[in-house]
Amino acid sequence: MTPPRSPPPAAAEDARAQILHALLPSLLLTAASVKALHSRWRTLHGTLLALQSSLTAAPASAASHPLFADLVASLLPALRSLHALSARCQDPGLPGGRLRLQSDLDMAASSLSLLLHDLSLLLRSGLLSVGTAESSPHAIVLQVPAAAASRADKSLFVRDAFARLQIGGLDLKLKALASLLDLLGDDSAGEAAQVVAAEGDVAALLRLLDASSHSALRNRAVAVVAHLATACAASRRVVFEEGGLGPLLRVLDSGSAPAMRDRAAAAIVAITADAGSAWALSAYGGVSILVNACRPGSGSPVLQALAVAVLKNVASIDDVRSALVEEGGLPVLVDLLACRTAGTQKSAALCLWSLASVGNHETQSQIVQAGALPPLLQALHIASDQDLQDSILRAIHALTSVPAAVRTLCSSPLFFTQLTDLICRCGSILLQQMAADMVADLAPSVSDDTKRCMAPCISILVKMMEVAKPATVQESAGRALLALLSLKSNRKGFVRDDKSVTRLVRMLDPRNVEIDKKYPVLIFLALAMGGGNGTRRRLLDAGSCQHLQKLADAEVSGAKKALQRISSNRLKSLLSIGWQN
Known part of the structure; x- marks a missing residue:
């Protein structure tokens, strides 16, 4: 028209x-x-x-x-x-009657x-003080400024568009929104979004998200708001401060067009990614809306992925965590673990991890009772993306305080094979560390056959003990090694590996200040006490006594006992004479 x-x-x-x-x-x-x-x-x-x-x-x-x-x-x-x-009011007869006159007067006053x-x-x-109309006096909207245009030109354009958005009819409003979308469409740096947020009336824009608005108007308004929420921190903050989370959730909860719901969900993901805004989700009753959006058949796979990403953002908040459980969100999250979309699986796993790690033992038990472990193990088995593996392993690790979860994991040789592969073949030190923590926590409860099958990762764990940053890697690798070396065949395999023994002796050197001596000494002691004369002889020939003697002199725990175990009094005397010479 x-x-x-x-x-x-x-x-x-x-x-x-x-x-x-x-x-x-x-x-x-x-x-x-x-x-x-x-x-x-x-x-x-x-x-x-x-x-x-x-x-x-x-x-x-x-x-x-x-x-x-x-x-x-x-x-x-x-x-x-x-x-x-x-x-008519000045006529004493009040033509048409008083009530009719009163009604007509009220309508005129309202208009x-x-x-x-x-x-x-x-x-x-x-806008009336700016001489822009001379160049285009009958323009429906001003020409959209180019990306390289000055901020002043963009500010004028935005103020003009918002004026038409609030004053004009439907056609003018639609054209104003279309022009704003054109401006925001070429905005990789977020500059245009900042201008729109600063110069435009975002509250008026959010009012167009109301269900009573014309559908075409509402659709374009949602698109503009989504651009503002995802473009940069400044425009996203304005959307939140003007109360945008509530209207966006109502769009998501309504029977709106799929594209409109997807845009609203994307905006909510961006808003809740800010810790200072995430708390507001439960205040708007958003948890039940998002849980419903995650259910099968409630929307497109894109919408499901976005909805569970929002839940992942807010799962660590107390009110959200309790509401998620009450709204039946745990079975929904478990179902999403079987989704073929890696992003959805990752968000669901991270959400469960957050619920388990921040929540109490009851919450962890509820997650296990909801059947989370089997799909987590299956997803880990087929996952090839390291980020997805990391998310799944976090969720599994957070559930190991539940006895039922420990029993399930320890009865799965395949799971420990996967941990071995992650330690041996993974290129991510953080993922290797998490796998090592799992080995350390669970290995004492598994069979000797399972420990024997994990022998290939022993040399890698020794290498991990030499990693300086993060410092916790050394502890994780040391704990895992101690758990695996409780098996005699693994100890024998360790001392037969000259490179691993050499690395261990090098870690004992007091001059190697980057290595905490606690776990190298404990591992050396486990090897010395758990092996025969052949094992002690190998450790002795590797040159460990000199380092152990200095550590014992420095009163490092376990160093004196390890030294006594591998050396006789006569050998210690000979070494002492040699050091003095």
């Missing part, structure tokens, strides 16, 4: 002059003196005074702006109608108030 053209500037100026010099003075006089419906005319008197002030304040060039011309063209018949009503609101908004925007 082609929108009606605005009146030419000369006609708009003539209409303003007629209003200011003829209609308003007469109406103000009537409003001050009329006796019928006096209270309503007294209220109208204030509106008329404000209208007179606004029209007078408008600059002389205002008539060239199409929005101002449209407003003046609408004011003229409204004031003429009010003038006719004033004549006039809306026009005054739009005029005031246009004046506050500053």
